[in-house]
Amino acid sequence: MPVGRDSRAKYLVAVPxxxxxxxxxxxxxxxxxxxxxxxxxxxISGQSPEDFSSQRRFSFCILPSQVGRDWxxxxxxxxxxxxxxxxxxxxxxDLAPLVxxxxxxxxxxxxxxxxxxxxxLPVARKFVTSLRHRGLIGDGxxxxxxxxxxxxxxxxxxxxxxxxxxGGHLSMDRFKELGEETEHRLASxxxxxxxxxxxxxxxxxxQVVITINDQGNGFSPPDxxxxxxxxxxxxxxxxxxxxxxxxxxxxxxxxxxxxxxxTFDDSQSTTALGDTAFLNDLExxxxxxxxxxxxxxxxxxxxxxxxxxxxxxxxxYLRADGFTNLVFAxxxxxxIAQIKAHNPDLIILDIIxxxxxxxxxxxxxxxxxxxAKTPIIAQTALEENEGRTRIFDDGATxxxxxxxxxAELIARTKIHLENRLLxxxxxxxxxxxxxxLELARNxxxxxxxxxxxxxxxxxxxxxxxSATFQMSSELGGDMWGLVPIDAHRLGVYIVDFAGHGxxxxxxxxxxxxxxxxxxxxxxxxxxxxxxxxxxxxxxLPVGQYAxxxxxxxxxQNNTFAYASAACxxxxxxxxxxxxxxxxxxxxxxxxxxxxxRYETREVPFDKDSFLLLYSDALIETTLDNGQFLCxxxxxxxxxxTVLEGGRNIDLAAQIADQxxxxxxxxxxxxxxxxxxxxxxxxxxx
Amino acid sequence: MNYKTDFxxxxxxxxxxxxxxxxxxxSFRKLIEEVRGHGSSTLVLDISGVDFIDSAGLGxxxxxxxxxxxxxxxxxxxxxxxxxxxxLEVARFDTLFQLEN
Numbered sequence: 001m002p003v004g005r006d007s008r009a010k011y012l013v014a015v016p017x018x019x020x021x022x023x024x025x026x027x028x029x030x031x032x033x034x035x036x037x038x039x040x041x042x043x044i045s046g047q048s049p050e051d052f053s054s055q056r057r058f059s060f061c062i063l064p065s066q067v068g069r070d071w072x073x074x075x076x077x078x079x080x081x082x083x084x085x086x087x088x089x090x091x092x093x094d095l096a097p098l099v100x101x102x103x104x105x106x107x108x109x110x111x112x113x114x115x116x117x118x119x120x121l122p123v124a125r126k127f128v129t130s131l132r133h134r135g136l137i138g139d140g141x142x143x144x145x146x147x148x149x150x151x152x153x154x155x156x157x158x159x160x161x162x163x164x165x166x167g168g169h170l171s172m173d174r175f176k177e178l179g180e181e182t183e184h185r186l187a188s189x190x191x192x193x194x195x196x197x198x199x200x201x202x203x204x205x206x207q208v209v210i211t212i213n214d215q216g217n218g219f220s221p222p223d224x225x226x227x228x229x230x231x232x233x234x235x236x237x238x239x240x241x242x243x244x245x246x247x248x249x250x251x252x253x254x255x256x257x258x259x260x261x262x263t264f265d266d267s268q269s270t271t272a273l274g275d276t277a278f279l280n281d282l283e284x285x286x287x288x289x290x291x292x293x294x295x296x297x298x299x300x301x302x303x304x305x306x307x308x309x310x311x312x313x314x315x316x317y318l319r320a321d322g323f324t325n326l327v328f329a330x331x332x333x334x335x336i337a338q339i340k341a342h343n344p345d346l347i348i349l350d351i352i353x354x355x356x357x358x359x360x361x362x363x364x365x366x367x368x369x370x371x372a373k374t375p376i377i378a379q380t381a382l383e384e385n386e387g388r389t390r391i392f393d394d395g396a397t398x399x400x401x402x403x404x405x406x407a408e409l410i411a412r413t414k415i416h417l418e419n420r421l422l423x424x425x426x427x428x429x430x431x432x433x434x435x436x437l438e439l440a441r442n443x444x445x446x447x448x449x450x451x452x453x454x455x456x457x458x459x460x461x462x463x464x465x466s467a468t469f470q471m472s473s474e475l476g477g478d479m480w481g482l483v484p485i486d487a488h489r490l491g492v493y494i495v496d497f498a499g500h501g502x503x504x505x506x507x508x509x510x511x512x513x514x515x516x517x518x519x520x521x522x523x524x525x526x527x528x529x530x531x532x533x534x535x536x537x538x539x540l541p542v543g544q545y546a547x548x549x550x551x552x553x554x555x556q557n558n559t560f561a562y563a564s565a566a567c568x569x570x571x572x573x574x575x576x577x578x579x580x581x582x583x584x585x586x587x588x589x590x591x592x593x594x595x596x597r598y599e600t601r602e603v604p605f606d607k608d609s610f611l612l613l614y615s616d617a618l619i620e621t622t623l624d625n626g627q628f629l630c631x632x633x634x635x636x637x638x639x640x641t642v643l644e645g646g647r648n649i650d651l652a653a654q655i656a657d658q659x660x661x662x663x664x665x666x667x668x669x670x671x672x673x674x675x676x677x678x679x680x681x682x683x684x685x
Numbered sequence: 686m687n688y689k690t691d692f693x694x695x696x697x698x699x700x701x702x703x704x705x706x707x708x709x710x711x712s713f714r715k716l717i718e719e720v721r722g723h724g725s726s727t728l729v730l731d732i733s734g735v736d737f738i739d740s741a742g743l744g745x746x747x748x749x750x751x752x753x754x755x756x757x758x759x760x761x762x763x764x765x766x767x768x769x770x771x772x773l774e775v776a777r778f779d780t781l782f783q784l785e786n
Contacts, residue, residue: 119708125737143768150739154707172717175748179710243740243775625736625767636734640687640703662736 011041011059014052014078016071018064019086027086032097033060048650049074050451050468055442059099062086067117070650073657075111075130084112089193094255095213098197107199108136115161116192119182124150125661127198132665136202137264139664143624145210145264148247152212152260153198155241160214160258161194162186205367207249207265218256297322299345299417304328304335304361305379306353314348317406318413332356336364339371346417348409351380351391359394366395373423375416379404441471444505447479447512448672457482461490461555464679466650470671477504477546478615478670479512485522488556494567494613494674497546498589510539511546511590525550525563526598529590533565533598536591545591549613553605553676560605563598565590568619571612571638572603575647575677578639580612582631610651610677612638617671618655623662651675686735688716690723697725702734705769707741717752728753729785733764738772750782761785 011034015024021043027033028041041059046052048070052061058080063071065087075083082099084090090112092098098110109130113123128146131137137145158164162185166178185191194215202208245251249265301323305311311328318326327342329335333355339347347365351358358378365371378396380387388399398412448469449457458465467480477497485491495511497504514535523531528550536546549570551562560572566589573580583603588596605611619629629637634655641654652675659671686709689700697720720728730749732738746762753760763785765773778784 122704122706125704143771146737147739147768147772150706150737154739154741158707170744170748172748172752175710175745176714179714182710246775636702 012056013041013043014058014061014074014080015043015045016062016064017045017047019062023065023086023088024062026088027062027084027090031090031092033084033092034097034099046451047455048451048466048653049077050466050650050653052078054079060084063113065114065117067113067121069121069645069654069657072121072123072126073653075109075126076133076657076660081108082110085114085117087114087117087193089189090114090195092195093215095195095197095215105201107201109134109200110197111199112195112197114192115157115194115196116186118153118157118196119186122661123198124153126657127200129661131200131208133660135665136200136208141264144247145208148244148262148264149198149210149212151241151244152210152262153196156212156214156216156258156260157196158182159219160216161196162191163216206369207263210262210264211254211259212262213255213259216258218258298325299323299420300325300327300342301413302327302329302335302338302342302344302347304330304332304338304347304353304358305350306331310350314404314409317404317409320406321410321413323413332358332361335361339365339374343370344374345420346413347374347376348413349376349378349396351378351387358396359391362391362394362396373420375420377412377416440505444479444508445469445471447481447508449480449482454482457484457490458676458679460484461488461553462679463490463553463555463676464648464650465674465676466652467674468653468656468671469673470656470667472617472667472669472671477508478672479508480613480672480674481512481515483515485552488554490553490555491550492553492613492674492676493548493550494615494672495546495548496567496615496670496672498544507540507544507546511536514539524600525552525561526600529563529565529587529598530596533588533590533596534594537594540591545589547589549585551611553611555678558604558606559602560609560611561600561602563587563600565596565598568614568616571634572605573610573612573635573638573642574608575610575642576608578642580610580635580638582635605678607678608647610642610647610675612652612655613672613674613676615670615672617667617669618659618673620669621659621663621667621671625662629659647677648679651677686712688712690716690719692723692725695725696727696729697723698729698731700731700734704737705732705735705742705745706737706739709742710745713745713748717749721752721756724756725758727759727761729761729763731763732769733766735765735769736767738769740772740776743772743776743778746778747781759783 044052052058056079058078059082061074061078061080061083063074063083063085065085067085084098098112111127124146128142128149131145132139132142158166162182164178164182164185197213198210200208200210244262248262250263252261253259254261301318303311303314303326305314315326327338327344329338331354335349336356349358349361362376365374365376375397376395377398377400378391379400379402380391381402391399397416400409400412454465454467469478478495480494483491483493493515495508497507514532529548547566549562549564549567551560553560562570564585564587566587567585569582569585571580572583584601587598619634621628623629637655637658641651645654652673656673686701686703686705691698699716699720728749730746750760761783762773762778765784773784
């Protein structure tokens with residue numbers, strides 16, 4: 001180790017409880033996942049992905065061998081870029097090490113799975129959802145990216161790792177044969193244990209590069225122009241390549257065809273991302289340079305024009321009005337270099353210039369998130385409409401006609417600089433409020449039980465409890481909790497305050513303290529809600545209200561008794577059959593009238609029952625099909641999930657994962673979902 | 686991928702839901718075998734509940750069509766939405782199947 005380095009860097013590694021330490025050590029040393037002489041690792045273990053705090057940054061997340069949907073969900077939940085399945089046969093070969101290889105650019109997301117796990121999982125979907133949640137791609141292009149990744153992934157898995165040939169006409173017999181051969185190879189230690197690695201990284205120019213790497217024999221891609229239409233005699237197996245090409249900016253094959261590299265370049269994602277990148281950039285500039293643009297006359301203005309005379313005229317106009325901070329560029333390339341060097345507050349750009357014309361400069365400037373909002377005034381002698389429309393399409397903020405009129409130039413310059421000044425001040429203000437909101441968010445998150453807590457309480461009552469909570473982009477008003485009453489009765493509540501933002505958050509704090517100061521004891525749910533309502537009515541300003549459900553699961557008498565104040569209808573289902581139905585959630589919201597009456601409703605809750613409580617975000621968020629998740633849709637999703645996963649799954653987490661796949665990355669409202677199911681493990685009591 | 690079949694008056698309707706991708710070959714084979722037993726003159730594949738299909742899924746639909754030709758069964762694809770609809774358009778399935786909304 002070089003002299004002077006006092007402490008070794010530490011990798012924080014998230015490890016599932018089911019992974020044995022010796023298997024993990026073997027995995028790390030055999031495969032050289034990271035350079036162990038450079039960095040020591042600290043392992044943190046957890047029972048499910050929820051156990052790893054989002055406040056903590058992990059260098060690696062180890063996935064258990066035979067990854068299931070629960071751990072695949074960690075791609076979205078964990079603050080981590082590198083996910084590796086721990087399976088004994090993993091041999092990375094030329095792909096090692098996954099992290100810290102000098103010749104490879106750093107990835108923003110990497111997932112390494114065994115073929116046998118990957119085959120049965122919706123990997124492409126989860127990978128793309130994760131890219132959306134990380135802000136690497138916009139919601140608008142997710143569908144195209146997913147289609148391309150799915151095809152490339154299927155190709156690498158089936159033709160690469162499993163070495164199955166699927167070309168030619170596919171008869172039913174051949175199909176059957178292929179299916180059997182697939183199962184056979186998946187089970188074999190040779191094919192099934194090959195690794196498949198997906199990576200994504202975002203380039204500085206906003207393009208996103210996704211690679212899919214397999215360990216098969218490689219293949220030579222067919223001619224790029226081979227896009228014959230699908231004839232009725234052919235199958236679409238192995239037809240994915242033309243489709244991939246149609247969805248990507250570019251497709252490349254590396255490692256003799258064992259790596260497919262897809263590049264996506266879309267204006268939708270760059271604008272969406274530009275905003276956040278710009279904010280980050282702004283924050284650093286605000287903190288690092290005290291003399292950021294405060295008054296318009298301090299502004300740095302770039303004048304890009306190929307004729308010296310024009311530059312001088314513009315400069316003289318501007319100087320006469322007090323703008324002295326001027327920078328010049330004599331052609332398009334020079335303009336881009338000057339913009340990068342000086343980060344001007346305003347660009348006055350000639351359209352017709354050597355090397356790069358004004359259109360190209362505009363495009364290039366807008367493609368860089370750092371300059372997404374810099375005002376550009378294009379100056380042109382073109383009077384025809386086409387050129388004028390085009391320059392706006394390419395990103396110009398305003399247009400000024402040649403020959404320049406001094407008063408007009410100054411007026412436009414001032415307007416755009418003032419706009420920029422206002423936007424910057426506003427954003428600085430937002431950045432400060434943001435940090436205060438962050439604090440409040442953490443406090444609010446702490447109102448909800450931790451995974452350790454709800455899991456432990458669940459065990460005490462012979463139940464499996466799972467929950468997912470995602471706060472909206474602002475502060476929200478959701479909260480849930482558990483209230484152990486006696487050895488066989490467990491109380492549970494879920495609350496949603498109307499609206500979100502600081503007001504709703506404050507109300508959740510109010511209610512939380514009420515709930516915990518109130519002695520629940522032997523109160524029936526209706527009486528409990530009545531009392532809570534009376535207290536809350538006194539505290540809440542007029543017009544503010546909450547919906548709430550409070551219920552008691554009685555494990556001895558096999559019942560669930562609850563009262564609801566306009567809560568979303570809870571779902572009661574059967575873990576053996578997957579059948580489920582909605583319970584009545586009607587009742588007056590809390591805080592509306594002082595003497596509201598509630599009703600206790602009782603339903604059977606036995607060894608096969610599950611209960612799902614959720615906030616309205618689950619059924620009132622517009623999904624990728626432009627619609628809400630309908631009532632029947634949720635029941636179907638529950639049924640499929642239960643039938644597929646059995647009774648010992650974290651039901652709420654799995655429903656949340658499926659929801660996230662289809663919901664926008666940023667939610668407008670808090671999202672809470674809680675499941676309680678009778679577990680097959682006997683009650684400790 | 687999940688499915689539910691319904692057989693009435695010489696028509697088999699299969700409601701397919703979830704993701705329909707390369708890994709679903711065994712469920713799909715079961716589906717075809719089940720439908721074969723009905724001897725229907727029309728097979729309606731209701732794919733309105735399918736939220737994602739890949740090219741292997743398209744291949745399997747073609748397979749269903751081939752099977753239908755063998756037994757003189759008219760195969761109809763019903764209710765494709767979103768990404769599925771887009772895929773059917775890209776692959777020009779309108780020339781191969783009867784498509785219904």
